[in-house]
Amino acid sequence: MSRALGAWMLCAFAGVAQAQVSPEALDWLRRIYLATERLSYTGTFVYQQGDRTETSRIARRAEPAGSVEKLEVLDGSPREVVRTRDEIRCYLPASQTVKVDRRRDQRSFPALLPAQVATLGEHYDISMDETGRIAGYECQAIVLAPRDALRYGYKLWADVQTGMLLKARAFNRNGETVEQFTFTQLEIGPVPRERVRPRVVARTWRIEQAAVSPANLAQAGWTMSADLPGFRKVIEITRMLRDAQPVGQVVYSDGLAAVSIFIEPLAGRAETPQMGLASMGAVNVYTREVANHLVTVVGEAPAASVQRIGNTVAYRPTQ
Amino acid sequence: MKARISAMMDGELAAHELEEPLSAIASDREARESWRTYHLISDALRGDAILSASCARRVSQRLAQEPALIAPLPGAVRAPERPRWFVPSALAASIAAVAFVGWVALAPQRGSAPAIVPAPLAQAPQAQRAAEPPRVPVTSATQDYLFAHQAFSPRNSLQGMAPYVRTVADETVQRKK
DSSP, X not given: OHHXXXXXXXXXXXXXOTTSBOHHHHHHHHHHHHHHHHOOEEEEEEEEETTEEEEEXXXXXXXXXXXXXXXXXXXXXXXXXEEOSSEEEEEETTTTEEEEEEOSSGGGSOOOOHHHHGGGGGTEEEEEEEEEEETTEEEEEEEEEESSTTSOEEEEXXXXXXXXXXXXXXXXXXSOEEEEEEEEEEEESOXXXXXXXXXXXXXXXXXXXXXXXXXXXXXXXXXXXXXSTTOEEEEEEEEEETTTEEEEEEEEESSSOEEEEEEEEOTTOSSOOOOEEEEETTEEEEEEEETTEEEEEEXXXXXXXXXXXXXXXXXXXXX | OHHHHHHHHTTOSOGGGSHHHHHHHHHOHHHHHHHHHHHHHHHHHTTOTHHHHTHHHHHHHHHHHSOTTTOOOTTOOSOOOOOOTXXXXXXXXXXXXXXXXXXXXXXXXXXXXXXOOOGGGTTHHHXXXXXXXXXXXXXXXXXXXXXXXXXXXXXXXXXXXGGGGGGGOOHHHHHHO
């Protein structure tokens, strides 16, 4: 009864037609979130995007003091990403580089919180779909179908027992897959500490620190906007990128997809980057020049959306 | 004063005599108007009429769009200091000075374009906006942005670390492309 009332209120509040958001499906999204937060597991998954197919191993060790996770790509050069409570380290053996992104506090890494799940219904139709087996687990499929062409749709398969996400597919407006993650093997249960430690010895590698700090780009004369319904500004920072180049970053999100705008001076660059649009799976990257600065927009959204956000960026000098 | 401005334009004044007409142009509206008119006349006589009509305004507009601090003039001889990020310095001293040095400031920002570009300056960004952007390849620089972006993706909340696989494309493969 209360669930039905909640759904009704949600529909009334968001001003959407009723029965587009299944309360049961919303519950499933919350279960997936909690499983991602709480479970310990090791597994192997395949990432598919265009003609790129890569197998990776993932391990997560839930600890009271903060969980540790490790991703290790098994094809090609052995790249690793390790996430602890405080930072994310990305180990790139081919260039002997460690990229470090330090988290100042949890809030600076906005998450899709259970409380926010309901607001997804403003821009996605959320429904239950088929059940089926993936990597030996009985799974329930949930579909998030966008109400407009501004975002991608998602189909998620979660373990009926634990809520663990076994498969995720992003699709475009024609229903074509743009990106897919599929577990081929998964073991849920305690994970020894060494499974989440970096395998490489990177003592002599070059370290690139992100050095994130809050910023106010508007004060410096920059204007920009999400320009897409449902996308709101999440955070505004400056950070270091590559060779200690300070870069402004503004992130917009509709609760599920996120788009970042990066702004940095073009002056002093060794080579001028190519301006235009690059795509890799569900991520589109749009670069343009504004007032002698390089504007790079990166987002898990269709090219036209990423481009639209990028085109709002303008510079007016402050007095 | 008009006579002195005219004389200055014709190159008839000595260096020490320049300050008076220049400061008049900077401070006095009428003098500035004369300066513009004389240029218009001389351009018209040379059959170059398009240039002066609103060039000063266009140069000012263009300069106004430039970030004053992090976009130094090409070939500026200042020692390479690290630019202070997003703190624009004061704009050029006065409109007159801007108009005067504008010809130089407008010089090509990158390489080949001629020093004086006539009409489409103000419209250029608008025109680019409408066009379909060219397709460009994914580079290692793209991975840096992806890594910086990924931490803010709400999908991490549903998928844990898995989406980070996007941010670590195989460098060895990319180099061959």
